[in-house]
Amino acid sequence: MSDHQATDETAREAPAGPIPEAGLLGRAISKAGLIFAAGIVLAMLILIQEVVLRYFFNAPTTWAHETTIFLCGVAFIYGGLYCAARDRHIRVVLIYDALSPRWRKVFDVTISLVCAAASMMFTYAAWLMVQRAAFTPSGAFRLERSGSAWDPVYPGLMKVFLLAVLAVMALQFLILAFNYARGRR
Numbered sequence: 372m373s374d375h376q377a378t379d380e381t382a383r384e385a386p387a388g389p390i391p392e393a394g395l396l397g398r399a400i401s402k403a404g405l406i407f408a409a410g411i412v413l414a415m416l417i418l419i420q421e422v423v424l425r426y427f428f429n430a431p432t433t434w435a436h437e438t439t440i441f442l443c444g445v446a447f448i449y450g451g452l453y454c455a456a457r458d459r460h461i462r463v464v465l466i467y468d469a470l471s472p473r474w475r476k477v478f479d480v481t482i483s484l485v486c487a488a489a490s491m492m493f494t495y496a497a498w499l500m501v502q503r504a505a506f507t508p509s510g511a512f513r514l515e516r517s518g519s520a521w522d523p524v525y526p527g528l529m530k531v532f533l534l535a536v537l538a539v540m541a542l543q544f545l546i547l548a549f550n551y552a553r554g555r556r
Contacts (some may be wrong), residue, residue: 388401388457391458392546394550400523410443433520440525455547456520477546479547479551484545486546487541490541490544494537497530500534504526515527539548
């Protein structure tokens with residue numbers, strides 16, 4: 372097989388964007404992924420700056436490490452949603468690949484519904500975490516802080532972001548289940 376043929380087959384196997392069953396939400400999730408990719412690049416630039424400041428000028432910052440951890444953390448959290456929209460999650464295909472198209476459809480719908488239910492349960496757990504991280508006992512809004520010398524609100528923001536991503540992930544899996552059931556591509 373020539374390199375050109377292998378490239379064509381690989382292109383058919385891995386669509387460039389979200390799968391059609393992900394719908395409009397999947398396309399929006401895919402486009403927003405660029406923001407989080409840029410966040411990873413920004414984290415790298417911040418770390419390079421920190422190394423230069425610390426080791427060449429003996430002037431480290433108080434914010435670089437927490438900021439890079441936050442940027443990489445939100446990118447990692449978003450990555451799960453991004454993979455769901457693009458159908459690029461890890462899957463054991465030993466049984467799935469042996470199924471007929473009809474049974475694959477049944478599996479796709481069932482797996483999507485199970486993932487939606489799991490995402491909803493994790494969303495509820497994240498809500499419980501956000502209640503403690505974003506609200507005082509009196510009910511006033513106040514984001515949890517890191518407790519470091521700089522003391523940013525990154526821990527609270529991370530928990531709120533996790534809640535939002537899990538809620539959108541549950542919705543994305545419901546859309547996938549619906550579109551798989553309809554046979555929509």
